[in-house]
Amino acid sequence: MKKRVSLLLSASVLALGLGWGAEIAPALADDPADAAHAARSTARPAPQPIERTSSGTVTVGGKTIAYQAVAGTLLVHPRSWDDSEDTVHQETPGSETHAIDGNADATASMFYVAYFRKDARPETRPITFVYNGGPGSSSVWLHMGAFGPRRVMTNDDTHTPASPYRLIDNPQSLLDVTDLVFIDAPGTGFGRINGKDKEKLFWGVDADGQAFTRFISGFLAKYGRYNSPKYLFGESYGTLRSAVVVNDLQNQENIDFNGVILLSQILSYDNSVDEPALNPGMDEPFVLALPTYAATAWYHHKLPQQPAELKPFLAEVEHFASTDYLLALQQGAALPATDRDRIVGRLHDYTGLPTDYIRRANLRIDGGEFSKTLQADSDITTGRLDTRFSGPSLDPLSEEAGYDPQSTSISSAYVSLFNDYTRKILGYGDGLTYRAEIDIPHWDFHHAADGPDSTPSDGPANVMPDLAQALKTNPTLKIMLNAGYFDLATPYYEGIYEMQHLPIPARLQRNIEFQQYQSGHMVYANIPSLTRLHDNIADFIRRTDNHAEPTTP
Structure with missing residues (x-):
């Protein structure tokens, strides 16, 4: 069992911060300790809580779904931050009182867009946290190409001509079965990282996993969704992230998940065909x-x-x-x-x-x-x-x-239309730069498979033990692996091999299911494959959400 770490679930972690405010003037103090504490506080800019709420409808399966959209940022601290020691309380306009650590300077303001179905009961409505990979990618690809209520139109296997591009209502949105939270990784999207050693504290296998764990825990608290059926959806490096995050959530935070949905999987970099000659x-x-x-x-x-x-x-x-x-x-x-x-x-x-x-x-x-x-x-x-x-x-x-x-054939359409969509429809982002992808030359691929307090391995990242532990400590957890036949970044047979070599009891292999599509890494770039992907995932969620319909007396 991984060592438990404390997580602030009060309004301090839940504060929504877009930018960084002016420094706070130090208070006069006779006590040298108080003066030092105040000086440390001035070094950390205060988060500015900003979020935008809008409404919309989308038709899926012939049924119109009304939803509320929330675009904003959630403040996340690195794992070493502890609100129980050396904290200072501040009032931030528009939010509750929250604690800021005077020692831990690094902070991530992680951008997200959440969609909540209006006529659903939160306690029984599934919620799915969705993200891409990279490392260094925002979630714009899954958001605008797969499951959001609006979708980009691109050519199937040829270069999409330059603008104007087409944004359409998305009949393959997953809002028919689950609320959706699209999360941008630290430093991407409209989110930013700030403070001393910020790259070291947020850019790495374990640091990134902790950031997403804290984001999801904070989100569940902010929106009262602890008792909802819960799912992770990661693509590419996001599948590696999912293995770390689901294990951390379950074994550090005592939050079991119903399912993990993986798209274009890589759990062990030893299996990559990019540079095996090394x-x-x-x-x-x-x-x-x-x-x-x-x-x-x-x-x-x-x-x-x-x-x-x-x-x-x-x-x-x-x-x-x-x-x-x-x-x-x-x-x-x-x-x-x-x-x-x-x-x-x-x-x-x-x-x-x-x-x-x-x-x-x-x-x-x-x-x-x-x-x-x-x-x-x-x-x-x-x-x-x-x-x-x-x-x-x-x-x-x-x-x-x-x-x-x-990549060169479709990226312009995705990024251009998202920049339009978030400003004109979601009402968020005027005067700001959206970073669809960022270059991270020094991502820390060392991984401590036995927990954040253990010694990281020196070899390529391998999170198969994390997913195995998540399955063994929660034997009701279900896994769904989706892959495209034409994906050379994370070949489909690699994902099958990894799943069949997880160190788990044979009976737990029944918790894993596989789906392949005649598409590539971004399975959803092919519309027939996107339709199958939606139907398969919707069926998976309905079968695993543990919600029994009330019976008539």
Whole structure:
């Protein structure tokens, strides 16, 4: 059991702060200790609570849903902050009295947009906390592309033309089954981090997990949602975050969750196919990425023999990857020449890559090399986040892809329309800059799997133990993994492998379910896949919200 840490659930953590106010004049004091305390207080600007409330409607499944939207920021302190010692109380206009720690300077003002269905009972209405990954990404992608009441329209697998872009009512919004809270990571969106050592205290696997844990705990207190059915929804790095956060919430804060919904999962960076050559002897990434290579070659008609259906073809590739291919890689230089030739031929059949290239790569092609090589005969680079996308190669002579065609194809539409939407519809953000993504060159990937007071590991982050502990300490917790066949950033077979290797009793594997889609990393960028994604998640929530309808006497 992780060591419990105190969390301020009074109005101090719940204060909504957009910016940072003027310094507070120090009080005169005869006692040197009081003077020092006052001096420390002047060094910390006071949070300014600002939030905006609006109303709207959206039609999902033929039914009109009226909702209230709240856009604002919630003040979060780092884990080391303790309101029980050395605090000073201040009055902030528009909020209750709250405590500010005189020692802990670092503070995160985390931006969020919450949607509450108006005709629902909060005590039985599910609530889902939604975020993207990065690290360093806001939640604009899931907000505007998947589940918010308004959605961006983009092209399916080609570059979306420049503005004007289209914003439509979203018939796939999840407001039919759950209230939604879209959370921007510290330093992104309209949120900011402030104070001494702020990057160290908020930008890292464990620091970020604690920030989200404190945000969610504070949100539940502010809006009185402790007894609601509760879910986490994370995408990409957000899946790694979810494993940390659900474990911390359950085992530090005594807040059990009903479910964790994962999209485009990565729990262990040892399994990443981005740069596996930096970890020689670790061949698993090549095995787990092969089915995605095959799906991509199938989509672009690069296979020597084109199968009619994708799913049976992928089942065949998965079997080969986990048997003959894995055994061949494990033999390394001891692999006999005849066996090497046979594996080269099978890889050619499944990826469409030239046999000479596969042989020179020593049977091991990483994600960037595959993206650059698959359509190199046409000077075309294949996408990474979504391999259905293609674009002109930046450098025809480079070994790897130099950019991601999907990202450049849709990002402008998402960011442009969100900036319009938040100001014109939500009434928030005038005069402010929305940071959809920020560059974090020194993210701390060290992770203390045994709790925040244990020694972090020196290797790549692996949060599989966290999710396993969350399942073992709450055996009613349900997990749903969603993935796109054409995702090369977090290959779908990698997610399956990680889930099937969690250190949990065999019976708890029944708590995990899998869904795949003919889309990429952002599954929702393809409208048929978004429709299936909505339906699958809605069904998952209805089955796990533990709410029994009242019976008629």
